[in-house]
Amino acid sequence: MTETLTPAGTAPAWIAVDWGTSNLRAWAMARDGRVLAEATSDEGMGKLSRDGFEPALLRLIGPWLEEKPPIVACGMVGSRQGWCEAPYRTVPCTPLDMAGQVMAPTTDARLRVAIAPGLKQTQPADVMRGEETQIAGALRLLPGYDGVLCLPGTHSKWVHVSAGEIVSFQTFMTGEMFALLSEASVLRHGMQGGGWDDAAFDTAVSDALSKPEKLGARLFSLRAEGLIAGLSPQAARARLSGLLIGTELAAAKPYWLGQRVTLIGAEKLSAAYARALSAQGVDAQRLNATECTLAGLASLSPQTEGAR
Structure with a gap:
């Protein structure tokens, strides 16, 4: 505590x-x-x-x-x-x-x-x-916002917002899949330690966006390359993340293609999503998750100046 x-x-x-x-x-x-x-x-x-x-x-x-x-x-x-x-x-x-x-x-x-x-x-x-509160906070911080909010996390959310309302949303288990695959699957053997490889991440995002149907095969190749080609743990982790985020982006394309996009989440994870979106020509704004949570809860408190 x-x-x-x-x-x-x-x-x-x-x-x-x-x-x-x-x-x-x-x-x-x-x-x-x-x-x-x-x-x-x-x-x-x-x-x-x-x-x-x-x-x-x-x-x-x-x-x-x-x-x-x-x-x-x-x-x-x-x-x-x-x-x-x-x-x-x-x-x-x-x-x-x-x-x-x-x-x-x-x-x-x-x-x-x-x-x-x-x-x-x-x-x-x-x-x-919980995410609804962050979304409410984002709308207080960005008055009049119309567009898409992405909330990366264990269960990532893509949310279409218009005229102060949530029109639709879709959830992806991307973060949970990364945790399970990197910690509890056969892939864990090649992902020990920390580190990151931006180039490996970028390549994996592009590959997954262009051929999302090959995700299962691309995942096992991480194991195979670690065994026979010396794939480093940091490159393996970055490629796993890129494959999963790229597959998510492929499925969520109707939400972000040609839309105004704002990310709400932890700094490191939001940065990865922003990097992946940038490669697709989307310049995503970023908001701090805690600030959004507090702004959302403030809108419900009768003791807050300007509460709605």
Whole structure:
């Protein structure tokens, strides 16, 4: 657990919480949007039973609760396996809706926890939890934005946004596939250590975009080249990433071809997507994921200046 305490005598106006499968993050917020303090723990949804959420939150933010500030939460905390289920809203719709929040059941009188619901798409079937809050934040940071948002990650999202609403979206398991293939498949033997090879990444992206149907064969060639041609671990990792991202881009082409594209995600991963898109003539803007999350949660807090 890590924590930064608020300055002496400073009480938060509200508390922002992003509760994922693996981690819990919280921020003590001022009314004007300043972050007064932040705290993180590894008590994500995946490690908790339903009755474990309130104690986990109290362990993390107990010192901030003296004046009972409202708490706004997003992410897997609202899933079926979370603290309490916040039913999905159906697209097309705005990313967030103040009236759609669900209040978590609590026993500590200091806690008032509102959970933002995720979004669902009926055809083709798709869902998101947490990303809708980042999208709402991006729309606050980029007023009047029309175009496409890409949120790279374990499950990458491509999202068409128009007139303040999410029109459609599509999810790709690219990040999870990279983790499984590099850590749990036969390919792991040739990917030990760190390092990166930009040229290998670029070539793999181009190859996957032009021939995505050959992904399975290209993947095994990483193993074969490591055995008989001395393919370095850094080149193998970069090629694996490039093959997977390139295949994703091939499938997501209707989202990015000729469109305004903005990336929301971790710096290193967003940079890889930006590099791959740049080779296709797309100059993607980048936004910080945490800043988008906080801006989105701020739109739901009644204690925020300018909340909608």
